[in-house]
Amino acid sequence: MGDSEWSDDGANEVYRLAGGRRRYNAVRRMQAEQRRLIVAEIVARNPMALVRRGLAASLARSLGVHRSTILRDIARSFYAPRMCEFRCNGQLLYTVGREWGGGPVVSVVGPDGNEIQGEARRNIIRGLPRYWRKRR
Numbered sequence: 001m002g003d004s005e006w007s008d009d010g011a012n013e014v015y016r017l018a019g020g021r022r023r024y025n026a027v028r029r030m031q032a033e034q035r036r037l038i039v040a041e042i043v044a045r046n047p048m049a050l051v052r053r054g055l056a057a058s059l060a061r062s063l064g065v066h067r068s069t070i071l072r073d074i075a076r077s078f079y080a081p082r083m084c085e086f087r088c089n090g091q092l093l094y095t096v097g098r099e100w101g102g103g104p105v106v107s108v109v110g111p112d113g114n115e116i117q118g119e120a121r122r123n124i125i126r127g128l129p130r131y132w133r134k135r136r
Helices: 008-045 047-051 055-063 067-079 118-127
Strands: 083-088 091-098 105-109
Touching (some): 008 067, 055 067, 091 118, 105 118
Antiparallel strands (some): 091 105
16 A cells, blocks of 8 residues: 555544544633633723732632733733724725634624625735734
8 A cells, every 4th residue: 555545444544533632622622711701800890900910820829820920911801902903004905803812713894884705805904914824
């Protein structure tokens, strides 16, 4: 059997491993979303908690994650831009919208208020800064 040929058992194992990886990643995404909701709820109840020293460390201890994870969650939930206008010489070219919390680009709107579609939309998204394009 050559390098490019797979036996049925080998292909099945690859599919099984890929399915396990997808399931594992889905569970991790769900856990992260639940953790972000908990952090957002705590901060929403007491907005001044954001400036309290040690908030991230205490939340991290109670949730069983590292302090930097909590800091990333707070940044993603509260500081990620959701709408951004792109201008040239003061004139609006287009507005890009994202999902709440910095998800993928969901809308590209021209200066006339109409949604930009097709190849023009793809070209605009390709030209965005990397932190705007990536999926989180």
